[in-house]
Amino acid sequence: MPTPQDQKFRRYGVLVVVTTLLCVVIPYSVTLPVVAQNTTPSAAETTQTPNWEQQAKTLYEAGRFSEAVTILQQPLEFYQKKRDILGVAVVRSNLSLNYQQLGRWKEATEEINAALTLLQSEPQQKQKSTEQLAVWAQALDVQGSLQLARGEIEQALDIWEQATTLYNQLGNSNRVTLSRLNQAQALQALGLYRQAKTTLDKLQQSLDKQSAPLTKAANLRSLGDALRVMGDLEQAQKVLQASLNIAPQPEAIAAANLSLGNVSRSQASIKTSQKNTEAAERKREEALSYYQKAAEASASVIIQTEAQLNRLRLLTEMQRWAEALSLYPQVQSQLASLSPGRSTIYGQVNFAQSLLKMAQAKNNADTNSSALAALPSSFLEEIAQILAVARQQAESSQDVRSLAFVLGNLGHLYEQTQQWSIAQNLTQKAINLSQSINASDISYRWEWQLGRILKAQNQDEAAIIAYNGAFDTLRSLRQDLAGINPDVQFSFRESVEPVYRQLVGLLLSSSVDGQKQQDKASQNNLKQAREVLEALQVAQLENFFQQSCQDITLQLDKVIDSEKDRTAAVIYPIFLEDRLEVILKLPKKQDLYRYPPRQLKIAEIQATLSQLQGNLQENGTFQEVKKDAQTVYSWLIEPAKDLLEQSGIKTLIFALDSPLRNIPMAVLYDGQQYLVEKYAVSLVLGLEVREPLPLRRSKMKVLAAGLREPPKNFSNFPELVKVNDELEAIKDAGISTTLICDDPKICNDKFTSETFNQKFNRSDFQVVHLATHGQFGIDRENTFLLAGDGQFKIDDLDKLFRTQQQKRANVIELLILSACQTATGNDQTVLGIAGTTVRAGAQSAIAGLWNLDDESSVIFTKQFYQRLGRSDISKAEALRLAQQDILKQPNYEHPRYWAPYVLVGNWL
Numbered sequence: 001m002p003t004p005q006d007q008k009f010r011r012y013g014v015l016v017v018v019t020t021l022l023c024v025v026i027p028y029s030v031t032l033p034v035v036a037q038n039t040t041p042s043a044a045e046t047t048q049t050p051n052w053e054q055q056a057k058t059l060y061e062a063g064r065f066s067e068a069v070t071i072l073q074q075p076l077e078f079y080q081k082k083r084d085i086l087g088v089a090v091v092r093s094n095l096s097l098n099y100q101q102l103g104r105w106k107e108a109t110e111e112i113n114a115a116l117t118l119l120q121s122e123p124q125q126k127q128k129s130t131e132q133l134a135v136w137a138q139a140l141d142v143q144g145s146l147q148l149a150r151g152e153i154e155q156a157l158d159i160w161e162q163a164t165t166l167y168n169q170l171g172n173s174n175r176v177t178l179s180r181l182n183q184a185q186a187l188q189a190l191g192l193y194r195q196a197k198t199t200l201d202k203l204q205q206s207l208d209k210q211s212a213p214l215t216k217a218a219n220l221r222s223l224g225d226a227l228r229v230m231g232d233l234e235q236a237q238k239v240l241q242a243s244l245n246i247a248p249q250p251e252a253i254a255a256a257n258l259s260l261g262n263v264s265r266s267q268a269s270i271k272t273s274q275k276n277t278e279a280a281e282r283k284r285e286e287a288l289s290y291y292q293k294a295a296e297a298s299a300s301v302i303i304q305t306e307a308q309l310n311r312l313r314l315l316t317e318m319q320r321w322a323e324a325l326s327l328y329p330q331v332q333s334q335l336a337s338l339s340p341g342r343s344t345i346y347g348q349v350n351f352a353q354s355l356l357k358m359a360q361a362k363n364n365a366d367t368n369s370s371a372l373a374a375l376p377s378s379f380l381e382e383i384a385q386i387l388a389v390a391r392q393q394a395e396s397s398q399d400v401r402s403l404a405f406v407l408g409n410l411g412h413l414y415e416q417t418q419q420w421s422i423a424q425n426l427t428q429k430a431i432n433l434s435q436s437i438n439a440s441d442i443s444y445r446w447e448w449q450l451g452r453i454l455k456a457q458n459q460d461e462a463a464i465i466a467y468n469g470a471f472d473t474l475r476s477l478r479q480d481l482a483g484i485n486p487d488v489q490f491s492f493r494e495s496v497e498p499v500y501r502q503l504v505g506l507l508l509s510s511s512v513d514g515q516k517q518q519d520k521a522s523q524n525n526l527k528q529a530r531e532v533l534e535a536l537q538v539a540q541l542e543n544f545f546q547q548s549c550q551d552i553t554l555q556l557d558k559v560i561d562s563e564k565d566r567t568a569a570v571i572y573p574i575f576l577e578d579r580l581e582v583i584l585k586l587p588k589k590q591d592l593y594r595y596p597p598r599q600l601k602i603a604e605i606q607a608t609l610s611q612l613q614g615n616l617q618e619n620g621t622f623q624e625v626k627k628d629a630q631t632v633y634s635w636l637i638e639p640a641k642d643l644l645e646q647s648g649i650k651t652l653i654f655a656l657d658s659p660l661r662n663i664p665m666a667v668l669y670d671g672q673q674y675l676v677e678k679y680a681v682s683l684v685l686g687l688e689v690r691e692p693l694p695l696r697r698s699k700m701k702v703l704a705a706g707l708r709e710p711p712k713n714f715s716n717f718p719e720l721v722k723v724n725d726e727l728e729a730i731k732d733a734g735i736s737t738t739l740i741c742d743d744p745k746i747c748n749d750k751f752t753s754e755t756f757n758q759k760f761n762r763s764d765f766q767v768v769h770l771a772t773h774g775q776f777g778i779d780r781e782n783t784f785l786l787a788g789d790g791q792f793k794i795d796d797l798d799k800l801f802r803t804q805q806q807k808r809a810n811v812i813e814l815l816i817l818s819a820c821q822t823a824t825g826n827d828q829t830v831l832g833i834a835g836t837t838v839r840a841g842a843q844s845a846i847a848g849l850w851n852l853d854d855e856s857s858v859i860f861t862k863q864f865y866q867r868l869g870r871s872d873i874s875k876a877e878a879l880r881l882a883q884q885d886i887l888k889q890p891n892y893e894h895p896r897y898w899a900p901y902v903l904v905g906n907w908l
Contacts, residue, residue, distance in 0.1 A: 063342025103437030
């Protein structure tokens with residue numbers, strides 16, 4: 001286990017790898033470059049220690065860090081004997097770099113501190129020599145990567161800025177480029193997405209001015225890779241294509257194709273998340289083509305193997321088994337020809353994972369493949385042998401991280417063959433090793449795996465302990481998971497979410513004495529299960545943002561139990577693999593109420609919800625909507641119907657699990673009336689909420705803006721003919737209203753980010769109403785609002801809502817987003833609404849789950865604001881009454897007109 005001192009080293013596994021690769025050491029006489037450099041040691045330097053330096057460089061590039069450390073002891077001793085301060089500092093910097101890769105943080109810190117101390121001890125000169133500047137810059141680069149690993153991101157950013165200054169003095173534009181890339185990584189780790197993007201944009205402008213094709217192609221490729229890591233896939237593709245277009249050598253061409261393949265694969269993941277099967281398939285085909293081109297263009301076995309491994313993995317994902325099996329012998333031969341090292345070890349594990357997918361598919365009754373049927377019975381033994389070789393290489397190289405990775409995957413193999421004792425032993429070893437170097441980004445996987453193995457052996461109490469370990473590790477990784485590359489983002493549901501759900505399932509299946517009781521769970525387990533669900537919802541929101549969400553919050557229970565609102569209850573539905581669980585929190589009640597578990601398969605649930613969502617948006621589907629809405633009512637409300645009535649509940653607050661977020665709870669039907677006819681409804685994400693305060697009606701001011709016609713390049717959005725009528729309806733309700741423009745003919749010219757922000761800062765507005773085009777999409781990149789001067793993504797909302805003072809006297813209490821549309825079938829919509837609310841600095845928001853009708857929006861607006869102005873009515877109740885008014889009108893009684901409006905956040 002890591003010591004308390006080791007705990008300061010944070011878990012930036014992915015970021016550290018990227019940063020370290022970019023932190024290329026600038027040579028005094030020793031260099032360990034990963035990216036090509038223009039700096040060349042002098043003849044005198046290269047004749048002194050050429051073999052040691054070249055060996056260390058080769059070993060580092062091959063991922064043989066422990067051997068590189070051993071080799072570097074020789075030039076260290078050589079320079080120490082010569083009392084060559086700069087030479088010793090360079091070697092110690094390189095030693096620190098290798099120790100960082102090995103996860104030996106204590107030694108890494110000692111070496112870089114020793115290097116910096118030596119440099120500071122040099123006699124002061126008015127002007128440092130070129131060699132001194134180069135060594136200082138190198139040491140700062142290495143120090144920055146170590147600080148990032150520690151979680152000292154601000155310090156790392158500052159150090160890399162200092163290094164950039166030195167590289168500018170040296171006139172080393174190549175190193176300036178790479179240092180800027182490091183800074184962008186640090187900014188992203190801090191959650192400063194826009195600043196990181198701005199840094200990369202400026203970097204691209206400077207790269208456009210470079211003339212040397214090889215250097216420019218390499219730097220553009222590094223920039224493109226960084227953009228992909230940040231999730232800007234469209235721009236990444238453009239930059240990488242530019243790199244490919246000017247690449248002067250086969251290896252540069254191969255490298256660009258490899259990176260382009262990775263972008264296409266990430267794009268395929270997005271399309272899959274959007275349920276756009278055809279587009280996802282096209283992107284996968286595109287990725288396969290790029291990987292094939294990379295393998296054909298390169299003479300390097302390393303690039304060939306990486307490209308073919310990626311092809312093999314993608315072919316197995318696409319279930320193209322015959323092609324995957326035909327590629328298998330070639331990849332096996334290429335891997336066997338590689339020298340031992342971390343990249344080779346990871347390649348073997350990647351290979352084994354793809355082969356295991358084939359073996360699992362063969363045993364799947366639904367798989368119909370003659371190619372897989374021909375797999376020999378010894379195929380699993382072959383996979384085990386591949387991993388055994390990787391294990392031997394990891395042990396020989398003393399690479400703890402690689403060994404933990406291999407042992408965990410070996411454990412997974414034995415988990416699949418149900419050899420529980422061996423699987424458990426290997427998995428525990430992987431946990432111990434990963435924890436010893438604080439590699440939490442992989443240790444949570446093995447803790448989760450151990451939980452599954454123990455559960456399979458009916459050791460539920462031990463399994464809960466293992467799952468809790470994975471859960472705690474994931475919580476410590478919150479910011480890391482939120483900031484890493486899109487491949488991890490889009491595999492969230494496969495590699496992160498199941499940990500939470502399976503732990504909840506275990507907790508709700510176990511009573512205090514450990515006996516399985518599906519009909520009752522202890523209060524402690526109930527409360528922990530709810531906390532795990534809340535953590536999942538926070539993780540989902542952070543996954544959407546791709547950054548950590550930190551805000552001043554209050555426990556929802558404290559609000560429900562306070563005097564602010566004693567008529568609100570909270571409902572927590574939880575979907576597990578084999579059942580639906582629902583937990584109810586009533587005001588002033590310490591104990592939580594658990595519904596009797598309902599045995600439902602997730603496929604059955606999704607079919608019902610998908611059918612209901614589709615019918616809600618179509619006319620002439622009254623009976624279909626009522627049928628499915630009554631089914632959902634029977635899940636969520638009916639078991640507690642009498643209890644809610646006895647408790648005097650008037651407002652239902654739903655912390656919805658993701659499958660339900662497409663469905664407006666107001667439409668649930670009890671056989672006689674909709675839920676909206678009896679209860680006010682609000683949505684929250686998790687147990688923590690911003691402290692809700694009642695709307696200050698006496699001083700309520702509304703800032704309203706509308707956009708009738710979409711700006712250029714957004715012609716797919718329809719014209720909002722009634723937008724001016726909607727804004728006038730607010731004024732007609734007798735509420736103090738400031739409009740961006742009064743004349744609908746010039747609204748598009750007036751509603752810009754600048755004019756809106758100017759009026760926003762003239763007064764304290766409690767309510768902001770935006771009748772504009774927009775979208776709540778599948779992810780952050782596809783969530784935006786439109787103004788007359790263009791698109792504002794979720795990260796750019798501060799351009800609309802930034803304050804000219806240090807701090808506004810009052811927060812926005814309600815943000816209303818009218819006319820925005822959502823992605824079809826997208827259960828991320830509520831996350832998009834919540835994210836927009838947070839970015840705008842609002843306590844709550846009202847928006848639509850599907851495209852709002854232009855005519856009924858005017859009626860809704862008028863009725864809503866008439867109620868909102870009354871001090872005796874909450875926001876949730878004002879919404880309910882406005883929806884009822886539309887429901888009662890013959891032309892708009894279908895739920896497609898009144899049901900899409902949802903309130904997210906503060907309901908008071």
